[in-house]
Amino acid sequence: MNISRVFSLAALFLLAPVAGAETREYRYSDAHLHYVDFFQETDGMQKLLEAMDAGGIDHVMISGIPVAKKWHENEPKRPRYYAGDDAPVYWYSATDVLVAAALEELDDKRRKRFHPFLSGFNPNDKNADAHIRRMLELHPGLWQGLGEIFTRHDDVTALTEGDTPRANNEALARVYHLAAEFDLPVMLHSNITSKRERNPLYLVELEEPLRNHPHTRFIWAHAGTSMELHRHQEKLTFLHETVSRLLDDYPNLYIDLSWTMLKPYLLDEQDKPDPKWVALAKRHPTRFVIGSDVVGRFENLATGMHAFAPFLDALPEDVARGIARDNFLALLPSKRQDELR
Structure with a gap:
């Protein structure tokens, strides 16, 4: 046999597993998407559906934004974002009406791709569970989860009218009991620390509900990180150790790996996966979901979801496909899971 042919065949077999990983194509569930922005405005359902089809996104967790940004009387120009000026944000229940109205316009086939979470309530109000x-x-039968519930959220917290919400307050304890009653997962935004403290300053506010409500499924948005935290602390050095312990201790905790987790945690600047986070995902393969966290604008939806591919490719294929799509669906109420089978 030609010796060059032998080497060529050997090289082919050696490269085959690598090539397979490189050519994986994923179907996605976006586990964290806001249909509207902080002004309760949106690109609309048609653009969202087009973006989903372009990105291979089969399912979407869809929610509103629980606060609205005020255009203050003294501001001559309308702000473009919640941090655009010092005007406050305020709790806005009609955000859920907007989500419900958009979904009710869809036929049954397209509506089954959306999994609406109810978010328009004040987490400081002990009437929230009644609402x-x-x-x-x-x-009836529309809402499939609660959230994203804003508690500790750096500048959003600072701008919100009223008291600072805490994930372990009495009002939310009533909400968590209701979530367990109706088999609804809860997506919770609770920053792990402040801008300045280099330790898990606010962790007790998350850990207390995890311990006290074992029958409630909690999705921790961004694992307690945020863009604003990273502006002041490029990387939370204690995050991996903390998340690892929490996953070991609380089987009702799930981690949302939306965009603020992508870098510098899951990937470095060269898109190389971090071995520690890869190992953690292997150890808890059903406990991670991914999301875009887009807010009312959908042109970057596909790009945001596909950015996770280098991390997914570093995982066993079944684990990767679970994180990309199926883990989120498994968090939904059991009735919804039956309908998707």
Whole structure:
């Protein structure tokens, strides 16, 4: 046999597993998407559906934004973002009405791709659980989860009118009990620390509900990170150790790996996966989901989801496909999972 042919065949077999990883194509569930922005405006359902089809996104967790940005009387120009000026944001329940109205315009086939989470309530108000119950009754069978609930959220917290929400307050304890009653997962934004403290300063605010509500499924948005935290602390050095312990201790905790987790945690600047986070995902293969966290604008939806591919490619294929798509679906109420089979 020609010796060059032998080497060529050997090289082919050696490269085959690598090539397979490089050519994986994923189907996605976006586990964290806001249909509207902080002004309760949106690109609309048609553009969202087009972006989903372009990105291979089969399913979407869709929610509103629980606060609205005020255009203050003294500001001559309308702000473009919640941090655009010092005007406050305020709790805005109609955000859920906007989401429900958009979904009700769809036919059954397209509507099954969306999994709406109810978010328009004040987490400091002990009436919140009663409001949620009314919304569940008003739209029977529509809502499939609660959140994203804003608690500690750096500048959003600073701008929100009223008291600072805490994930372990009495009002939210009532909400968590209701979530367990209706088999609804809860997506919770609770920053792990402040801009300045290089330790898990606010961790107790998350850990207390995890311990006290074992029958409630919690999705921790961005694992407690945020863009603003990273502006002041490029990387939270204690995050991996903390997340690892929490996953070991609380089987009702799930981690949302939306965009602020991508870098500098899952990937470095050269898109090389971090071995520690790869190992953690292998150890807890069903406990991670990914999301875009887009807010009312969908032109970058596909790009945001596909950015996770280098991390997914470093995982066993079944684990990668679970994180990309199926883990989120497994978090939904059991009735919804039956309908998707």
